[in-house]
Amino acid sequence: AVTVYPDQQTASKKVAARIADVIRGKQASGEKAVLGLATGVTPIRVYNELVRLHKEEGLSFKNVITFNLDEYYPMKPDAAQSYVTFMYENLFSHIDIEKANVHIPDGTLAADDVAEWCLNYEKQIEALGGLDLQILGIGRTGHIGFNEPGSAPNSGTRLVTLDDLTRADAARDFGGKANVPTKAITMGVGTIFKAREIILMAWSKKKAPIIKKAIEGEISGEVPATYLQLSDNVEFVLDEDAASDLT
Numbered sequence: 001a002v003t004v005y006p007d008q009q010t011a012s013k014k015v016a017a018r019i020a021d022v023i024r025g026k027q028a029s030g031e032k033a034v035l036g037l038a039t040g041v042t043p044i045r046v047y048n049e050l051v052r053l054h055k056e057e058g059l060s061f062k063n064v065i066t067f068n069l070d071e072y073y074p075m076k077p078d079a080a081q082s083y084v085t086f087m088y089e090n091l092f093s094h095i096d097i098e099k100a101n102v103h104i105p106d107g108t109l110a111a112d113d114v115a116e117w118c119l120n121y122e123k124q125i126e127a128l129g130g131l132d133l134q135i136l137g138i139g140r141t142g143h144i145g146f147n148e149p150g151s152a153p154n155s156g157t158r159l160v161t162l163d164d165l166t167r168a169d170a171a172r173d174f175g176g177k178a179n180v181p182t183k184a185i186t187m188g189v190g191t192i193f194k195a196r197e198i199i200l201m202a203w204s205k206k207k208a209p210i211i212k213k214a215i216e217g218e219i220s221g222e223v224p225a226t227y228l229q230l231s232d233n234v235e236f237v238l239d240e241d242a243a244s245d246l247t
């Protein structure tokens with residue numbers, strides 16, 4: 001399904017409300033909510049709204065377990081550009097989630113330990129019964145998570161090489177493209193696909209061409225987001241600018 005909202009703020013509130021529904025639904029039955037989370041500029045207002053719901057409307061995250069999509073590799077958790085820093089600054093430091101329930105790919109692993117760590121990430125998600133809801137942004141390469149062009153539909157969590165365009169888009173955060181790590185650890189397309197519900201968000205004209213390809217283009221590993229066309233559990237949530245190239 002594709003839903004277009006007049007602006008990012010309205011759309012972000014709707015997505016946050018959906019996340020809150022999942023959390024409260026699980027709370028009501030004494031269960032944990034397992035959420036897959038994204039970083040980047042796209043979900044920031046969703047996180048702002050979740051913080052507001054926590055502070056002003058009593059939404060608790062005590063029963064929430066999170067798994068982030070990805071992290072640069074190598075990356076120290078306390079670095080300004082790490083996705084650990086991003087998640088604490090934008091969400092976790094402002095809510096009542098238990099630190100032990102937060103999972104983010106580890107950018108400090110020794111090369112030899114990465115493969116086993118990635119398998120374990122998958123196992124932890126499975127042991128909890130899978131992801132209830134996965135939030136996604138989309139890169140201009142068509143990546144979801146850091147599944148760049150060439151990613152397989154059944155791929156799992158793994159170490160990947162970032163596309164040149166992805167590194168160029170991240171250059172500002174790192175003070176130049178040369179400083180952007182060349183690799184990342186990411187959940188796979190297959191990992192994402194197993195989520196019971198997936199919401200991909202995109203805002204602004206900058207995303208309009210890739211959104212057109214993702215939603216209307218031929219399904220292909222060249223644009224990994226096109227795989228989402230194969231799932232009935234996906235909602236594309238767009239602002240009018242990101243939707244402006246759709247026919």
Ligand code: F6R
Nearest residue numbers: 038039040041042137138139145
């Ligand atoms: C981030 C992630 C990426 C971003 C994408 C869009 O965890 O997995 O796929 O969602 O690169 O980034 P922004 O939102 O900064 O345009």
